[in-house]
Amino acid sequence: MRKLAVIFTGGTIASGFGEDGGKLPDAKATDALREHIERAFKGRNVDVVFREPWGVPGLDSSDLDPGHWVEMASVISQELERGATGILILHGTDTMAYTSAWLSLCFPRLDVPVILTGSQLTLDYMPEDVTVNLRGASQVACSDISGVWIYCNWKLIPGNRAHKAQALHPDAYVAANGQPLYFNPEWGRKGRQEVERKPMAPSLSPLSEKVLSYDPDKAREVAxxxxxxxxxxxxxxxxxxxxxxxxxxxxxxxxxxxxxxxxxxxxxxxxxxxxxxxxxxxxxxxxxxxxxxxxxxxxxxxxxxxxxxxxxxxxxxxxxxxxxxxxxxxxxxxxxxxxxxxxxxxx
Missing domain, CATH: 3.40.50.40 (Rossmann fold)
Known part of the structure; x- marks a missing residue:
């Protein structure tokens, strides 16, 4: 059985409209995301574990900083040690490219997929891009793709090339001086043989080991x-x-x-x-x-x-x-x- 670690961080994908009409992270939206993911993997021979490093509903991505990056990378490292064969990160779009760049530096030689996704619109908006990105990213996280990527609007953007180019449009990201990978969701076809993915023995570089040893507040100070x-x-x-x-x-x-x-x-x-x-x-x-x-x-x-x-x-x-x-x-x-x-x- 494959093991997928899903990390909730907050952001628009886990938000709803507040009383003043603005978007903000919402616990009900997080519960809905969890239900969508559980339904998507039901009967797929995938063990899904959920992690909320900053609680529920999480944080707006504008408030994430290098201290949070260190904490997130530490969570990923722990899940890899526990046998995760894929990592799915639900993240706000405003700073997702910064986080993906950071993770590509911390984990440059991963043999499993680390997929970040989010949305420009909330789940209670019509139309919405939450479920499209969530389902697609979930499939990629169980595919034979390796490394750190952003999944958005049917495209995979390399983690170290991602740039947010659209403020509100669902097609939010471009691959700076590169080409996106258009993911073919063959995994979603019924009856298709599943990709066999075995847990890897995580090996952090000495530099990344030092980075992840920082207390978050000290990391903020140094960075x-x-x-x-x-x-x-x-x-x-x-x-x-x-x-x-x-x-x-x-x-x-x-x-x-x-x-x-x-x-x-x-x-x-x-x-x-x-x-x-x-x-x-x-x-x-x-x-x-x-x-x-x-x-x-x-x-x-x-x-x-x-x-x-x-x-x-x-x-x-x-x-x-x-x-x-x-x-x-x-x-x-x-x-x-x-x-x-x-x-x-x-x-």
Whole structure:
């Protein structure tokens, strides 16, 4: 018998309309989800276990942070040790891509599926996308697919490539600089032979073992040293001069206003310089933050900063990576960054 661990976190998929007309996590919606899942797997030779790390009805995903990420990864690790052959995570859509990026870093070589899904509309809305995503994600979680994925609107998005592109439309996610996998729900056909999936012996990397050893509050404190600088025309930043990883969300190939770059240099004059990750509001393509003189974020390398290229990852992955790097290697986060990003050469 296969074993599926279902993790309830909250979000719109577990929400209903409150008295003021707004959506909020609701215990009745959670009970309805549980009933849908139990019916879907009835007679399927699947042992389903439910976990609620933050109680019922859970939290809005806007409130989830790196401390919650550590707790969620720990729950997944425990369920894998108990023999889970699939993990299904019901999550709010607003920050699901951040969570999927985080889990892809914690579990990079999984031989079982870890599937995150949610909804843009609540179960008491008509029409709704809850049951479509829930049934599809449940099938994927019992398939022969491996690794971390987001399932939404019949598509599977790699966990480290997911980006939320639609605010309210049910087709919420795109695969940044990649292609989604359109899942063929053959598992749902009656009479089809089931996929045999045996429990795997979970093996966390030494880095992930260190990350999961953090107390959630300590994880929040350490990951709080990742800061973002979002550039707009005429923007001049106000920095504390204490950031350890500074992600600059600029333009084009990885450019920023020259005054903003000058302010970064001044803010860390005589202080330890952070690792800078050169990002862009232009989501497509691999970035080249040294391609322009004067405005290229890569020019900070000549002032003693370690500058890293965003490459073609979505910003959700970059933020999760920065948090993971500080937790896994607080004294040398560049060691972790170098596994995923390219460092800019000083001029």
């Amino acid at each position: 709080g040293e990742v800061s973002w600088m979002v550039c707009t025309p005429g923007f001049v930043p106000r920095l504390r001069g204490q950031e350890k990883i500074l992600a600059i969300l600029g333009y084009g190939a990885g450019n920023a206003p020259s005054k903003a770059l000058d302010s970064v240099v001044k803010a860390f004059d005589g202080r330890p310089r952070p690792h800078v990750i050169a990002c862009s509001q232009a989501e497509g393509d691999t970035k080249n933050p040294g391609s322009y003189a004067g405005v290229g974020i890569g020019s900070l390398a000549s002032s003693g900063f370690s500058v890293w290229n965003q490459m073609d990852y979505p910003v959700e992955f970059i933020h999760a990576l920065g948090c993971y790097a500080l937790l896994a290697s607080p004294k040398a986060p560049g060691f972790v960054l170098s596994h995923y990003l390219r460092e800019c050469d000083p001029r």
